[in-house]
Amino acid sequence: MSPASGSEGPPVSSLSAAEHVWRVFGHVRLENLAAGLAGGVVSTLVLHPLDLVKIRFAVSDGLQLRPKYNGMMHCIRSVWRQEGVRGLYQGVTPNVWGAGASWGLYFLFYNAIKAYTKEGRQTELSATEHLVSAAEAGILTLTITNPIWVTKTRLVLQYSSDPTSKQYKGMFDALIKIYRHEGVAGLYRGYVPGLFGTSHGALQFMAYEELKRDYNKYKKMAPDEKLNPLEYITLAALSKIFAVATTYPYQVVRARLQDQHNKYRGVMDVIARTWRNEGAPGFYKGIIPNVIRVTPACCITFVVYENMSRFLLGPSK
Known part of the structure; x- marks a missing residue:
């Protein structure tokens, strides 16, 4: 997170790490947090059932205890028939907390890092600078929110066909039990592939910023x-x-690491076993419900964010 040369204040080389962080946080606007949180919560409440379907397909590695689904609609109908609306919204609490916190923190950090990088400059940020700013925001956000995503995965993977797996009563019960039985390491399962996943947000934000700028220029x-x-x-x-x-x-790798029904020795073990047993298609299980879910979710989030931040911050955000 380095500001451009020529920015106001002491030279970059004379600043300590703590001073860099302090200057970044000087650009924090809570309005970005509120706008991002609102967008994340609204999109999650609307589309959570598709997230449940995506995760169940992502971990479908042949274990006998798992229900077998012939497709996305068969999965939704099966869960509806066995558990009703409650089943389709299994794990929604940590999902709402996680999505709201993640989008809120992401927009908070991303805009602060962008403003810091742009200190003293009149030119727009480059695609690379957008990419780096989004990646840094993603790492900070993941570090704070990873335990919430672990609980969401565990709750979503409690199957009605296996009553003995209903070991978690809710989000906070899951957090407590995971910490008690697995320690801090349990709450940070999937963190390493999650770090790779920050490239997802970075690529998305870079593409969004570049498309928006080019469209406005056009x-x-x-x-x-x-x-x-x-x-x-x-x-x-x-x-x-x-x-x-x-x-x-x-x-897929992260969901399998977080799954309570299977044990892996780490990221490389997941990759090796998935490749050996399922080949390349194994790494893309659940991608169709994921695309169907995340595309409208992203659209809802960005529309809510852009309009709410404009309302809160005014036209010069």
Whole structure:
């Protein structure tokens, strides 16, 4: 997180790590946190059932205790028939907490790092600078929120066909039990592939920023000019599909590491066993429900964020 040369204040080389961090946090705007949180919560509440389907397909490695699904709609119908709406929203609490916190913190850190990088400059950030800013924001966000994602995965993978696996009563019960039986390491299962997953957010935000800037340039508008909802939706969808297609396998690896029904020795063990038993398609299990879920989720999040942040921060955000 280094500001451009020529920025105001002491030279970069004379600043300690703590001073760098302090200057970044000087650009923090809580309005970005609120706008990102709102977008994440709204999209999660609308689309959680598709997230449940995606995770169940991602871990479908042939274990007998798992229900067998012939496709996305068969999975949704089966869960509905056996458990009703409650079943389709299994794990929604940590998902709402996680998505709200993740989007809120991501936009908070991303905009602060962008503002810090742009200190004293009149030019726009480059694609590489957008990529690095988004990656740094992703690492900070993941470090704070990983325990929430572990509990979500554990709750989503409690199958009605295996009553003995219903060991967690809810999000906080899961957090306590995971910590008690597995320690801090249990709460950070999947963290390493999650770090690789920050490339997903980085690629998405880089693509979104570049598409938005090029579109505004094409329309002969200012770089930060407000767009209409359909334009935001189109740009968000294109950037999300690009990021998903590029980085999806890490999500399969992370979900399998976090799954309570199978034991792996680490990331390389997951990769080796998945490749040996299922080949390349194994790394893309669940990608169709994932694309169907994350594309509208991303569109909802960005439309809510862009409009709410514009409302909270004014036109000069």
